[in-house]
Amino acid sequence: MVFSIKAIILENQKILPDFYRMVLAVPSIAREAEPGQFVMLKTSNTLDPLLKRPISIHRINKAEGTIALVYQVIGRGTNLLSQITQGELEVMGPLGNGFYWKKDYKKVAIVGGGCGIAPLPALAEELVKDGKEVYVLLGAQTREKLLCVADFQQLGCKVQVTTDDGSYGTKGFVTEILQEFILNTKIDQVYCCGPLPMTKGVIKLTKENLIPCQVSLEERMACGIGACLGCACKVRNEDGTITYKKVCHDGPVFTSSEVIIDD
Amino acid sequence: MTNLAVEVAGIKLKNPVLTASGCYGFGQEYNRLYDISRLGGIMTKGTTLEPRLGNPTPRLAETPAGILNSIGLQNPGIDRVIEEEIPWLRQFDVAIIANISGYSFDEFEEMATRLDGVPGVDALEINISCPNVKGGGMAFGTDPNTAALVVKRVRAKTKLPLIVKLSPNVTDITEIARAVESEGADAVSLINTILGMAIDIKNRRPVLANVLGGLSGPAVKPVAVRMVYQVSKAVKVPIIGMGGITSFEDAIEFMLAGASAVAIGAGNFVNPFTPLEVITGLEEWLDKEGIKDIRELVGALKA
Numbered sequence: 001m002v003f004s005i006k007a008i009i010l011e012n013q014k015i016l017p018d019f020y021r022m023v024l025a026v027p028s029i030a031r032e033a034e035p036g037q038f039v040m041l042k043t044s045n046t047l048d049p050l051l052k053r054p055i056s057i058h059r060i061n062k063a064e065g066t067i068a069l070v071y072q073v074i075g076r077g078t079n080l081l082s083q084i085t086q087g088e089l090e091v092m093g094p095l096g097n098g099f100y101w102k103k104d105y106k107k108v109a110i111v112g113g114g115c116g117i118a119p120l121p122a123l124a125e126e127l128v129k130d131g132k133e134v135y136v137l138l139g140a141q142t143r144e145k146l147l148c149v150a151d152f153q154q155l156g157c158k159v160q161v162t163t164d165d166g167s168y169g170t171k172g173f174v175t176e177i178l179q180e181f182i183l184n185t186k187i188d189q190v191y192c193c194g195p196l197p198m199t200k201g202v203i204k205l206t207k208e209n210l211i212p213c214q215v216s217l218e219e220r221m222a223c224g225i226g227a228c229l230g231c232a233c234k235v236r237n238e239d240g241t242i243t244y245k246k247v248c249h250d251g252p253v254f255t256s257s258e259v260i261i262d263d
Numbered sequence: 264m265t266n267l268a269v270e271v272a273g274i275k276l277k278n279p280v281l282t283a284s285g286c287y288g289f290g291q292e293y294n295r296l297y298d299i300s301r302l303g304g305i306m307t308k309g310t311t312l313e314p315r316l317g318n319p320t321p322r323l324a325e326t327p328a329g330i331l332n333s334i335g336l337q338n339p340g341i342d343r344v345i346e347e348e349i350p351w352l353r354q355f356d357v358a359i360i361a362n363i364s365g366y367s368f369d370e371f372e373e374m375a376t377r378l379d380g381v382p383g384v385d386a387l388e389i390n391i392s393c394p395n396v397k398g399g400g401m402a403f404g405t406d407p408n409t410a411a412l413v414v415k416r417v418r419a420k421t422k423l424p425l426i427v428k429l430s431p432n433v434t435d436i437t438e439i440a441r442a443v444e445s446e447g448a449d450a451v452s453l454i455n456t457i458l459g460m461a462i463d464i465k466n467r468r469p470v471l472a473n474v475l476g477g478l479s480g481p482a483v484k485p486v487a488v489r490m491v492y493q494v495s496k497a498v499k500v501p502i503i504g505m506g507g508i509t510s511f512e513d514a515i516e517f518m519l520a521g522a523s524a525v526a527i528g529a530g531n532f533v534n535p536f537t538p539l540e541v542i543t544g545l546e547e548w549l550d551k552e553g554i555k556d557i558r559e560l561v562g563a564l565k566a
Contacts, residue, residue, distance in 0.1 A: 047328040047481045220323040222532040227292040229337045230323035
């Protein structure tokens with residue numbers, strides 16, 4: 001069920017120089033939301049910006065009827081969003097297909113990079129609740145762009161961090177520690193969300209090591225519900241044919257074996 | 264009780280609000296949000312003879328009060344539309360206008376032949392104006408003789424009412440409108456998107472992978488209203504007006520300019536409930552103004 005309703009803004013605070021955390025009281029969406037899904041937010045009451053902005057769901061609190069979003073201020077829409085501190089906001093969601101897991105998974109790894117880390121704490125929370133041992137590998141350009149470390153630590157996950165400049169954790173790329181990590185630990189599933197080069201690297205490594213992997217993708221969207229066909233993602237079907245799926249409706253989470261990421 | 268019903272190209276619509284081709288799929292996505300039977304009609308996603316993957320991404324760029332798109336007619340092909348999409352849509356009390364887009368005269372003919380007699384299809388919309396495909400689409404809609412020939416060939420293959428979707432990317436849209444009318448078009452729909460471009464100045468590249476795209480949304484509305492006005496002066500067949508409608512006031516503007524019905528395109532992306540809000544808004548406004556029949560508005564411009 002998709003809702004298009006007004007949510008009450010409980011919080012919208014800067015958490016890092018480019019990042020904000022917003023908490024919305026929106027019980028219907030919170031009740032239905034699953035890790036990996038997203039919402040579309042109206043950023044203005046005028047016709048410019050025209051389109052709602054897709055933002056992934058960072059935390060889900062079904063008991064309190066709230067969802068939290070962590071977003072990066074990149075363009076006009078997110079800039080306007082960051083300036084709304086109280087009142088109501090038009091929200092549509094929950095949208096898309098989220099991550100999945102099976103009862104028999106014992107150890108899982110979550111790999112996140114940059115603003116792609118934002119939706120992963122909601123996933124970690126559910127995986128921990130389901131009794132999995134959750135390893136989290138995070139990458140960021142620098143300490144000031146590193147998200148959610150505390151969220152994962154509070155959930156009891158084992159967290160490793162890399163930064164491009166070495167300002168936090170190990171200097172280097174998250175794919176480098178993933179490579180070492182999967183050699184030493186038997187992992188049942190890898191979950192991945194981050195910039196394309198990282199996602200490509202994670203897909204390659206998991207494929208080589210025969211570990212199933214789910215990736216969350218990002219694409220420009222207009223409608224968010226599967227009608228406009230703007231957010232196409234190339235996939236390989238079981239019969240070998242190549243078609244496009246919709247990131248908003250069929251994804252944003254895909255199995256790594258189906259997606260084709262062009263260079 | 265105010266009358267909202269209109270008749271366009273012999274199709275009875277319970278209200279004059281349709282959804283525009285390419286912005287509404289085949290209705291399934293929006294039916295998850297509301298009952299699509301409330302619409303006057305659905306102009307289905309542009310369909311080609313063979314399935315099409317569409318263009319590479321990025322396919323979308325937002326511009327001031329507008330959207331540039333270069334989807335490129337991604338669709339499952341005419342056979343699947345006839346076997347799956349139309350039968351699904353038929354369960355709703357809503358007019359079905361099947362949009363067809365050919366790459367040759369033969370393809371237009373073939374699709375018209377296959378759709379003739381398909382239960383539920385109320386009319387064909389002949390798309391001679393898609394700006395995002397090479398060797399077809401807009402190439403048919405920018406020359407009056409070519410446009411006329413498409414209509415003539417399709418006319419010979421079907422008894423269904425023909426609505427011809429016109430391109431705004433021409434010097435004189437009335438010339439094309441007259442040409443298709445003379446070959447038996449029962450109505451014209453306008454406008455398709457306006458060819459446009461956006462550039463990312465940081466990397467000096469076009470935002471769209473396809474370089475050029477079609478502009479829609481409120482940014483194009485004044486152009487669309489102007490063209491509806493001009494075409495209404497030039498032809499006798501009814502007009503379905505579209506281009507940037509997001510409110511009932513916009514719909515009234517198009518009707519005053521000469522449109523017998525309107526279609527919502529990009530407005531669905533801005534707010535999925537736009538068509539319903541337009542229908543309700545029209546009803547309330549007519550009531551308030553004491554206008555008994557919406558048809559009184561058509562072409563009622565004082566000029």
